[in-house]
Amino acid sequence: MTAPFSWIRPEPWGIHIVPADIWVDPSRAVPRALVTHGHADHARGGHGTTIATPATLAIMELRYNTREGAVAAAYGESVALGGGVSATFIPAGHVLGSSQILLEHAGERVIITGDYKRAPDPTCAPFAVTPCDIFITEATFGLPVFTHPPIGEEIGKLLTARDENPDACILVGAYALGKAQRVIAELRAAGHSDTIWLHGAMEAMCRLYEEHGVALGDLRLVSDAPSKDAMRGAIVIAPPSALNDRWSRRLPDPVTAMASGWMRVRARARQRGVELPLIISDHADWNELTQTIARVNPQETWITHGREEALLRWCELSQRRARALALVGYEDEDD
Numbered sequence: 001m002t003a004p005f006s007w008i009r010p011e012p013w014g015i016h017i018v019p020a021d022i023w024v025d026p027s028r029a030v031p032r033a034l035v036t037h038g039h040a041d042h043a044r045g046g047h048g049t050t051i052a053t054p055a056t057l058a059i060m061e062l063r064y065n066t067r068e069g070a071v072a073a074a075y076g077e078s079v080a081l082g083g084g085v086s087a088t089f090i091p092a093g094h095v096l097g098s099s100q101i102l103l104e105h106a107g108e109r110v111i112i113t114g115d116y117k118r119a120p121d122p123t124c125a126p127f128a129v130t131p132c133d134i135f136i137t138e139a140t141f142g143l144p145v146f147t148h149p150p151i152g153e154e155i156g157k158l159l160t161a162r163d164e165n166p167d168a169c170i171l172v173g174a175y176a177l178g179k180a181q182r183v184i185a186e187l188r189a190a191g192h193s194d195t196i197w198l199h200g201a202m203e204a205m206c207r208l209y210e211e212h213g214v215a216l217g218d219l220r221l222v223s224d225a226p227s228k229d230a231m232r233g234a235i236v237i238a239p240p241s242a243l244n245d246r247w248s249r250r251l252p253d254p255v256t257a258m259a260s261g262w263m264r265v266r267a268r269a270r271q272r273g274v275e276l277p278l279i280i281s282d283h284a285d286w287n288e289l290t291q292t293i294a295r296v297n298p299q300e301t302w303i304t305h306g307r308e309e310a311l312l313r314w315c316e317l318s319q320r321r322a323r324a325l326a327l328v329g330y331e332d333e334d335d
């Protein structure tokens with residue numbers, strides 16, 4: 001008999017499932033990997049075999065231009081990994097295709113959440129609470145100061161800014177995978193049916209979302225605009241890196257906005273020269289993290305990928321066993 005849970009081993013570059021010799025979201029290339037979702041800090045290229053949801057594989061194919069060794073696993077389908085271990089992909093509510101991964105071995109159940117959120121998102125399947133013995137949670141926004149307002153409020157601010165600046169455009173910085181499509185889908189849900197203009201770096205991912213059934217309405221490339229004037233009174237979406245670079249000079253008097261959970265921190269908005277901070281995050285905020293741990297109610301919580309200390313302390317105060325994992329190589333491509 002081996003010790004409980006000795007089959008799952010956190011290493012600095014990922015979580016190793018020993019009897020199956022497979023890694024979850026490894027930060028370096030390995031022979032076999034399970035990948036929770038397509039953000040670059042989780043989905044590296046170059047693995048021998050990658051097991052992920054069909055949407056995550058499509059995102060990786062788009063980004064790395066290869067489909068070699070891809071094995072698709074649908075939500076809810078149990079995949080035998082060898083060594084008596086099985087994996088089941090469960091929606092994580094983070095971005096299209098994002099998953100928690102339930103690993104089962106010798107009657108023990110471990111869930112690795114990847115990144116997740118509990119707030120509604122029209123562009124992906126919602127997080128499903130699933131019982132387990134060990135719950136390995138992210139903690140990107142693991143401080144009580146981080147509370148994300150309802151997205152409707154933030155979308156309302158964006159539409160108000162647009163109404164108040166009919167001769168300008170509102171330039172929204174948003175990550176190309178997930179955030180951009182969520183902002184667009186929420187604008188559509190709020191009744192905004194005008195053309196939304198895109199930076200070229202957004203185009204392929206928006207098309208991929210549409211191919212996976214997420215309607216985004218009338219999108220056009222800024223590079224195809226007949227004139228600056230065509231974009232007056234419009235909303236333009238670009239990667240955060242484009243907000244202050246030469247590219248934005250082709251826009252009519254842009255008001256700079258940014259959609260990110262970090263916009264809760266005023267200094268961050270100021271640093272980036274953001275005039276209209278929009279607190280829109282694809283991660284669980286403090287309340288979602290603590291409520292999710294309470295709902296899942298595991299024997300043990302392992303905390304990774306962010307601000308571990310405060311959540312560790314919260315677990316202790318609520319009599320929950322917990323430990324912090326020191327994984328490296330996870331940065332916020334997404335927030």
Ligand SMILES: [Zn+2]
Binds near residue numbers: 094
């Ligand atoms: Zn992510």
Ligand SMILES: [Zn+2]
Binds near residue numbers: 042115331333
């Ligand atoms: Zn991440």
